[in-house]
Amino acid sequence: MSNQAISASGALTFRAEDLAGTKILARAIASIIRKGDVILLLGDLGAGKTAFVQLFGLELGVSDPITSPTFTLVQTYTGKLTIFHADLYRLGGGQDVVDLGLDEQADEGVTLIEWGDVGESVLFPDYLKLTIELAGKDETDEQPSCEGEPISQVGEPRLFNLEAVGASWAERLREIGLSEVEK
Amino acid sequence: MSPTLLAIETATAKAGVALSVDGVVLSSWWLAGGNKHTESLMPAIEFVTDTAAVSVSSLDAICVDVGPGLFTGIRVGLSTAKGLAHALGISLVAVTSLEVMANPFRNLEDLVAVIDAKRGEVFWRRFSPSANNLQSTPERGVELGALSTPDELADEITQWRKEGDNPVFVGDGALRYQRELGIEAGMMLSPLFSNPLPEHLAELSNRAFLDGKACSPELVEPVYMRQADARVNFEMRS
Amino acid sequence: MSDLVLGIETSCDETAAAIVGEGSKLVSSVVSSQVDIHAEFGGVVPELAGRAHVQLIVPVVEKALGDAGLDTTKPSIGSIACTIGPGLVGSLLVGVSAAKAMAYAWGVPFIGVNHLEAHLYASFLADPELEFPMMVLLVSGGHTMLIHAKSHGDYVLVGQTLDDAAGEAFDKVARFIGLGYPGGPAIDKAAQLGDASLVRFPRPMIDSEGFEFSFSGLKTSVVAWARKHPDASAEDISACFQEAVVDVLVTKAIRAAREAGVSNLCIGGGVAANSALRAETERRCAEEGLRAFIPARAFCTDNAAMVAAAGWWRMQNDGPSVLSTGAIPNLRFP
Numbered sequence: 001m002s003n004q005a006i007s008a009s010g011a012l013t014f015r016a017e018d019l020a021g022t023k024i025l026a027r028a029i030a031s032i033i034r035k036g037d038v039i040l041l042l043g044d045l046g047a048g049k050t051a052f053v054q055l056f057g058l059e060l061g062v063s064d065p066i067t068s069p070t071f072t073l074v075q076t077y078t079g080k081l082t083i084f085h086a087d088l089y090r091l092g093g094g095q096d097v098v099d100l101g102l103d104e105q106a107d108e109g110v111t112l113i114e115w116g117d118v119g120e121s122v123l124f125p126d127y128l129k130l131t132i133e134l135a136g137k138d139e140t141d142e143q144p145s146c147e148g149e150p151i152s153q154v155g156e157p158r159l160f161n162l163e164a165v166g167a168s169w170a171e172r173l174r175e176i177g178l179s180e181v182e183k
Numbered sequence: 184m185s186p187t188l189l190a191i192e193t194a195t196a197k198a199g200v201a202l203s204v205d206g207v208v209l210s211s212w213w214l215a216g217g218n219k220h221t222e223s224l225m226p227a228i229e230f231v232t233d234t235a236a237v238s239v240s241s242l243d244a245i246c247v248d249v250g251p252g253l254f255t256g257i258r259v260g261l262s263t264a265k266g267l268a269h270a271l272g273i274s275l276v277a278v279t280s281l282e283v284m285a286n287p288f289r290n291l292e293d294l295v296a297v298i299d300a301k302r303g304e305v306f307w308r309r310f311s312p313s314a315n316n317l318q319s320t321p322e323r324g325v326e327l328g329a330l331s332t333p334d335e336l337a338d339e340i341t342q343w344r345k346e347g348d349n350p351v352f353v354g355d356g357a358l359r360y361q362r363e364l365g366i367e368a369g370m371m372l373s374p375l376f377s378n379p380l381p382e383h384l385a386e387l388s389n390r391a392f393l394d395g396k397a398c399s400p401e402l403v404e405p406v407y408m409r410q411a412d413a414r415v416n417f418e419m420r421s
Numbered sequence: 422m423s424d425l426v427l428g429i430e431t432s433c434d435e436t437a438a439a440i441v442g443e444g445s446k447l448v449s450s451v452v453s454s455q456v457d458i459h460a461e462f463g464g465v466v467p468e469l470a471g472r473a474h475v476q477l478i479v480p481v482v483e484k485a486l487g488d489a490g491l492d493t494t495k496p497s498i499g500s501i502a503c504t505i506g507p508g509l510v511g512s513l514l515v516g517v518s519a520a521k522a523m524a525y526a527w528g529v530p531f532i533g534v535n536h537l538e539a540h541l542y543a544s545f546l547a548d549p550e551l552e553f554p555m556m557v558l559l560v561s562g563g564h565t566m567l568i569h570a571k572s573h574g575d576y577v578l579v580g581q582t583l584d585d586a587a588g589e590a591f592d593k594v595a596r597f598i599g600l601g602y603p604g605g606p607a608i609d610k611a612a613q614l615g616d617a618s619l620v621r622f623p624r625p626m627i628d629s630e631g632f633e634f635s636f637s638g639l640k641t642s643v644v645a646w647a648r649k650h651p652d653a654s655a656e657d658i659s660a661c662f663q664e665a666v667v668d669v670l671v672t673k674a675i676r677a678a679r680e681a682g683v684s685n686l687c688i689g690g691g692v693a694a695n696s697a698l699r700a701e702t703e704r705r706c707a708e709e710g711l712r713a714f715i716p717a718r719a720f721c722t723d724n725a726a727m728v729a730a731a732g733w734w735r736m737q738n739d740g741p742s743v744l745s746t747g748a749i750p751n752l753r754f755p
Contacts, residue, residue: 045593045597045640045641045644046637046640046641046644046645050584050585050637051584054584065581065583067582067583067584067585067586068584068585068586068589068637069563070562070585070589070592070593071433071561071562071563071586071588071589071592072433072507072508072509072562072563073433073509074509074510074750075750075751076750076751077751089593090592090602099472099511100509100511101510101511105510
């Protein structure tokens with residue numbers, strides 16, 4: 001990942017052509033992850049948030065299947081680090097998010113939060129904001145891209161927007177070396 | 184009346200239990216730095232009552248710290264307290280964490296208790312003749328304390344000093360942000376008192392109990408203090 | 422010793438308590454969402470479970486005891502069973518803490534129960550004559566799994582979802598087509614007015630060799646189709662989507678029962694309240710010569726009666742749990 005792709009605000013965009021590309025990103029982020037880190041995952045339904053967490057978990061040596069936490073709100077996995085996988089989709093507001101107590105356990109592992117925008121303003125001062133969008137063909141011509149296969153097999157091009165909020169991530173994003181960068 | 188009280192303190196990372204009769208603590212236990220409140224609390228209650236040779240059936244009330252502090256800890260303590268109080272048919276005495284921490288120093292003229300609220304914030308309350316006294320409880324009023332950033336509290340402190348006041352500080356929040364808050368070493372109480380302790384909860388609650396401030400377990404709620412207004416429109420999510 | 426078990430459940434959204442005799446005889450069951458909290462207890466209802474549980478735990482237990490005709494402060498019960506996981510830690514610990522405290526104060530054993538195992542025991546509430554072995558299709562918002570239950574406490578995981586649970590797919594599709602939350606009941610209702618032959622959505626992994634499930638792709642497929650067909654009615658989409666989910670679930674459950682050589686098929690979990698799944702399970706089991714055990718709807722969704730039932734059997738087999746039992750948010754099952 002060339003430094004030029006990083007804007008002054010510490011944001012960059014990564015294009016993954018398929019699942020292998022997403023894996024490269026997951027590995028790069030896993031290589032700089034620290035205990036206490038928080039990653040917010042944004043993107044429409046089906047954008048691939050859970051799929052990213054699955055790949056990220058594999059990089060951290062999680063052997064249990066990582067499934068969607070939408071209903072359970074928070075799921076915990078053990079790998080090289082403890083992973084707290086949360087999903088705020090069902091939650092209506094900041095107070096609900098505060099009630100989850102994610103911040104109280106965040107120091108004990110890595111917290112990945114799907115639909116994290118709900119909690120953005122109330123939870124954490126320092127985090128990586130990862131926005132995923134499908135970057136396939138022209139939207140209007142798009143065929144139903146998925147014939148019902150498990151998400152681990154979905155291989156559409158995706159754009160990952162990485163935004164560092166707070167000091168620690170901006171610095172680290174410069175350290176990771178990915179090559180498939182779009183300005 | 185010489186009340187027999189069981190005090191449950193779980194509002195911060197230092198969790199503890201104390202048993203007192205007539206305001207005198209007979210036995211107590213605490214564990215620092217643990218986040219195993221759910222696991223350790225009931226065995227601790229059993230230990231504290233057994234070692235004091237007091238049967239839970241002779242308890243007059245359960246005393247509990249309702250926060251502010253750690254959400255999870257407060258829920259464990261309050262759920263345990265409610266379960267015990269209901270099952271024993273006795274009432275609850277609820278006090279706040281900042282009162283508990285200030286309690287051993289109630290003879291000091293001017294004290295500020297500061298609890299680390301995490302996420303770069305602190306819960307704090309000033310105990311001085313010019314502020315308020317130690318008597319208020321959650322069900323009686325709003326004297327719960329405040330939630331601020333260290334910078335905001337530092338501004339308050341600067342203001343107090345301008346007015347000629349120089350309070351003493353206690354609490355893990357004051358220790359953590361000592362430099363930001365500009366607290367001189369001589370104005371900071373020992374780290375031993377940096378968390379609310381079960382013995383102090385028992386002692387404070389004894390006075391509250393004698394003042395008739397015990398209540399039905401259903402009426403007691405945690406003090407969270409942290410408010411969040413951000414809302415997301417469900418229908419926008421697709 | 423009384424054979425009555427007080428069951429307590431706070432693993433997710435519901436605060437629930439129930440009294441069950443001998444592991445299958447329902448005496449009382451209270452679920453917080455089913456009672457008018459404002460009317461019963463006064464006060465403001467908090468937004469999310471964790472906070473609500475603290476407020477509701479004592480009143481809900483009191484009501485369950487009262488409904489059972491027991492003394493609410495000195496009930497003659499034999500034990501207290503409570504869900505210790507899996508679930509939301511901030512919610513679980515409310516039930517676990519209160520249950521242990523009451524067990525200690527009343528001098529009765531405390532029994533920690535796995536929420537998923539409890540769902541399986543809902544079938545015993547439906548029919549105490551149910552006998553092992555059986556195949557259990559456990560399907561909810563958070564889980565979709567097939568369990569070969571050989572005897573009390575002896576379970577083999579046959580297959581589970583690789584991504585989304587079936588209930589989650591219901592919720593997300595419902596929200597996308599504007600039916601709101603919770604999506605399960607909404608789609609169930611809408612589907613009854615819809616035409617299931619409008620479009621055939623994929624049946625993910627229906628013919629795959631193992632017994633794994635996947636619903637994320639189906640969800641994406643439905644969403645993509647709905648985007649392309651803005652004129653399609655929510656009712657029709659619901660019917661087609663529901664048919665696809667139910668087809669996959671029932672087909673695999675029956676095949677699993679056949680392969681395991683068991684003749685009893687139980688369904689459990691929140692999605693087991695779905696009318697189409699219930700009807701289709703009944704129909705296909707009859708066709709295949711299997712016995713279907715379908716708990717009443719109230720015991721498919723989260724409740725404490727199933728916890729009390731599971732607790733009774735756990736007590737018979739393993740004895741009580743220790744007072745240092747904690748909440749285990751990622752408790753595994755089996």
